[in-house]
Amino acid sequence: MSAAIAPAPTDKRQRTLVTPEGIAIPVTIASRGSRIGALVLDFLILIFGLIAIFIFLAFVAEGLFDEIDSAVDGAMSGAAEFLFILVILLIFMARYGYFLTMELGPRGATLGKRIVGIRVAARGGGRLTPEAIIARNLLRDIELFMPLIFLLIAPSGESGSFGLAGMVWFMVFMAFPFFNKDAMRAGDVIAGTWVVDAPRTRLAEALSTQGAAVQGTSEMTGARYEFGEEELSIYGEHELQTLERMLRDAQPEALSAVHATICRKIGWDPGAGDERAFLEAFYAQLRARLEGDMRFGKRKADKFS
Amino acid sequence: MKAPTIGSWFTRGEIAAPADIEGAALRSDRFRLEREGDWRRLEQIVIRMEKGGLRRVDDEDLLALPTLYRTAASSLSVARETSLDAATLGYLESLVQRAWFQVYGPRKGFFAWFSEFLLGGWSRAVREIWLDICIALFVCVAGAVVGWLLVAQNSDWYYRLIPIGLAGDRGPGASRETLLASLGTEESTSGLSTFAASLFSNNAGVCILAFALGFAFGIPSLMLLVHNMAMLGAILWLFSEAGLIVEFSAWLSVHGTTELFGILLSGAAGLHIGRSMAFPGERSVLEAASTSGRRSAVVMVGVVIMMVVAAILEAFPRQLVEGAQNRFIIGGTFGVFWLTYFFLYSPRGGMVEDLDDAERLA
Numbered sequence: 001m002s003a004a005i006a007p008a009p010t011d012k013r014q015r016t017l018v019t020p021e022g023i024a025i026p027v028t029i030a031s032r033g034s035r036i037g038a039l040v041l042d043f044l045i046l047i048f049g050l051i052a053i054f055i056f057l058a059f060v061a062e063g064l065f066d067e068i069d070s071a072v073d074g075a076m077s078g079a080a081e082f083l084f085i086l087v088i089l090l091i092f093m094a095r096y097g098y099f100l101t102m103e104l105g106p107r108g109a110t111l112g113k114r115i116v117g118i119r120v121a122a123r124g125g126g127r128l129t130p131e132a133i134i135a136r137n138l139l140r141d142i143e144l145f146m147p148l149i150f151l152l153i154a155p156s157g158e159s160g161s162f163g164l165a166g167m168v169w170f171m172v173f174m175a176f177p178f179f180n181k182d183a184m185r186a187g188d189v190i191a192g193t194w195v196v197d198a199p200r201t202r203l204a205e206a207l208s209t210q211g212a213a214v215q216g217t218s219e220m221t222g223a224r225y226e227f228g229e230e231e232l233s234i235y236g237e238h239e240l241q242t243l244e245r246m247l248r249d250a251q252p253e254a255l256s257a258v259h260a261t262i263c264r265k266i267g268w269d270p271g272a273g274d275e276r277a278f279l280e281a282f283y284a285q286l287r288a289r290l291e292g293d294m295r296f297g298k299r300k301a302d303k304f305s
Numbered sequence: 306m307k308a309p310t311i312g313s314w315f316t317r318g319e320i321a322a323p324a325d326i327e328g329a330a331l332r333s334d335r336f337r338l339e340r341e342g343d344w345r346r347l348e349q350i351v352i353r354m355e356k357g358g359l360r361r362v363d364d365e366d367l368l369a370l371p372t373l374y375r376t377a378a379s380s381l382s383v384a385r386e387t388s389l390d391a392a393t394l395g396y397l398e399s400l401v402q403r404a405w406f407q408v409y410g411p412r413k414g415f416f417a418w419f420s421e422f423l424l425g426g427w428s429r430a431v432r433e434i435w436l437d438i439c440i441a442l443f444v445c446v447a448g449a450v451v452g453w454l455l456v457a458q459n460s461d462w463y464y465r466l467i468p469i470g471l472a473g474d475r476g477p478g479a480s481r482e483t484l485l486a487s488l489g490t491e492e493s494t495s496g497l498s499t500f501a502a503s504l505f506s507n508n509a510g511v512c513i514l515a516f517a518l519g520f521a522f523g524i525p526s527l528m529l530l531v532h533n534m535a536m537l538g539a540i541l542w543l544f545s546e547a548g549l550i551v552e553f554s555a556w557l558s559v560h561g562t563t564e565l566f567g568i569l570l571s572g573a574a575g576l577h578i579g580r581s582m583a584f585p586g587e588r589s590v591l592e593a594a595s596t597s598g599r600r601s602a603v604v605m606v607g608v609v610i611m612m613v614v615a616a617i618l619e620a621f622p623r624q625l626v627e628g629a630q631n632r633f634i635i636g637g638t639f640g641v642f643w644l645t646y647f648f649l650y651s652p653r654g655g656m657v658e659d660l661d662d663a664e665r666l667a
Contacts, residue, residue, distance in 0.1 A: 019378075019405055019409070023379075023401070024382075025401055025402050026398055026402075027402065084502070085502040088503055088506050089502060089506070092506045092509070096513070106354055106355050106356075106357075106407065106410055107355050108406065108410070123591075123595070126409075127409050127410075128406075128410065129599065131599035131602045132599055132602070134602040134603075134605070135599055135601065135602035135605075138516060138517055138602060139517045139520065141510075141513050141514060141517050142514065142520070146514070173520075186520050189594050189595070189598075190520065190578060190595065190597075190601075190602075191595060191598050191599065191602070192591075192592075192594075192595025198402070198403070198406075199398075199399040200399060200403070201392075201395050201399045202396070203341065203344065203345065203348075203392075203396045204392040204393075204396070206334045206337055206338060206390075207390070208331040208334040209334065209338070237389055240389055241389065241391040244390070244391055245391070284331065287389050287390075291331065291333050291387060291388065294386070294387060294389070
């Protein structure tokens with residue numbers, strides 16, 4: 001879980017879902033980079049998982065593998081045959097089953113997606129159905145595995161112009177997410193899904209219950225910070241939330257820099273040693289003022305407005 | 306920030322009372338502190354649901370879930386208008402989103418879905434794409450006829466249509482005995498299950514490809530069907546030249562009724578998507594694509610099952626059962642079974658996802 005500060009979302013990727021009871025929920029379309037990252041992670045997990053299973057099998061049944069290698073026309077024992085079938089089915093399951101079962105779960109995401117912090121959702125706020133998950137994963141074949149195969153085949157020139165044509169054709173699918181604003185791949189189009197950010201933020205402490213924010217009095221020096229109308233009217237919401245982030249991060253150098261800037265701006269003489277108390281008091285009083293205005297429908301987005 | 310104690314990692318659902326509400330200097334923080342307990346409780350429930358579904362949540366929490374979800378959602382809309390605390394807003398947005406995914410998440414587990422699928426969902430989906438099945442069937446028959454005619458005119462075509470590896474010693478000019486031998490049976494079952502497994506893996510892959518290619522307006526799906534059926538037509542010609550058409554049909558029908566039907570369905574499913582994207586009617590293209598995509602996905606799960614059946618039939622009965630009549634009986638039985646299951650079996654109710662469920666819960 002990350003820090004409690006909401007990430008500054010890119011406006012281009014912001015969407016709003018309206019739930020059946022009429023509540024607007026903001027969602028952020030997952031960036032293409034994070035989706036590629038999730039995919040790479042999933043492939044690594046699959047490949048290393050398969051390798052681990054094969055090493056385990058080889059360790060348990062070493063002789064049987066030799067038998068499969070040397071077997072001519074199915075002349076192998078029952079155990080070896082069973083093992084061979086197991087391997088075939090395992091690979092089939094890895095290819096089709098992994099993504100399917102993971103995305104059918106309550107988290108709606110494969111392991112790679114979970115690590116990156118994204119998930120699959122139904123487009124436009126409906127229910128995510130098993131059919132949709134199946135549809136989007138069946139198309140993974142032509143979007144990923146086929147282009148990869150053609151990429152390996154085409155440059156060798158073995159299949160001639162057919163291979164090249166195939167490569168171009170499949171590259172279109174691979175590049176599909178880059179040509180629509182919702183970053184949907186072909187499977188998403190078919191299934192009616194999209195991939196969104198799934199932030200897992202923790203509730204941070206309330207800032208106005210601690211320190212100098214309460215009364216404006218510093219616990220350390222006993223100094224009382226009180227700001228007037230003019231001093232508080234300089235900044236807007238954007239600056240307030242930047243200050244909030246800094247107070248939560250609590251890095252001394254950053255705090256003293258901000259302290260100096262604010263003092264210069266409002267024409268105070270910057271002291272030293274009591275920066276945090278000053279900033280807490282300033283934050284609380286600025287927020288009280290801006291929120292008070294908000295209740296009357298007056299909003300000030302930033303210092304320029 | 307308060308350091309978490311080790312005990313708090315193991316106890317669940319114990320929600321600490323918020324710090325003194327009156328002590329907060331800001332009205333928006335008081336608002337937050339008053340409701341914080343409910344939010345945290347909702348978060349606990351959501352986390353448990355994300356980990357293991359509904360089973361981990363006790364009845365009391367489950368009953369509270371809809372109320373808590375609505376409380377959090379209305380808190381969010383109030384907070385958006387009254388609070389400038391970015392951390393709280395961010396938390397609430399993520400909480401409401403997560404809770405929404407759980408409240409409106411899949412209502413059924415995979416097994417519940419699968420049993421509904423077998424008991425009606427599958428056959429309904431197949432019936433819904435009847436027009437595409439008809440088109441695909443027409444294309445298949447046309448492909449087979451074309452394959453036959455091409456090879457009948459010039460037997461060189463045989464080598465173009467059939468890959469060398471598959472043809473083996475079955476080529477134009479092969480003796481009747483060679484061809485008959487290739488239809489023969491195996492002495493024992495050894496090796497056949499391996500054969501079945503690799504057949505399944507291969508055929509299911511081809512079917513999924515035929516389906517997935519439907520995305521490009523269905524044309525590649527049809528081309529794939531034509532190509533495969535032309536191969537069949539060419540082989541049919543080969544055996545009929547040797548006067549073995551009945552024997553070959555029997556040999557093929559054992560698994561063919563299932564496998565060819567499966568290939569037909571996957572081509573039709575691909576075509577269904579392509580057709581609805583080319584002619585979306587009054588809906589938007591995206592909407593049309595997703596409706597038909599979901600329907601076709603149901604058909605495709607069925608096709609994978611049919612491929613399992615076909616592979617088992619191909620590996621065991623076909624290689625072990627002798628005699629055209631017995632083979633026809635097996636193949637015919639399966640053909641009749643599929644037709645009955647798809648077109649006559651239509652129980653009521655079933656797979657339609659009714660949103661009422663969710664509305665009642667929330």
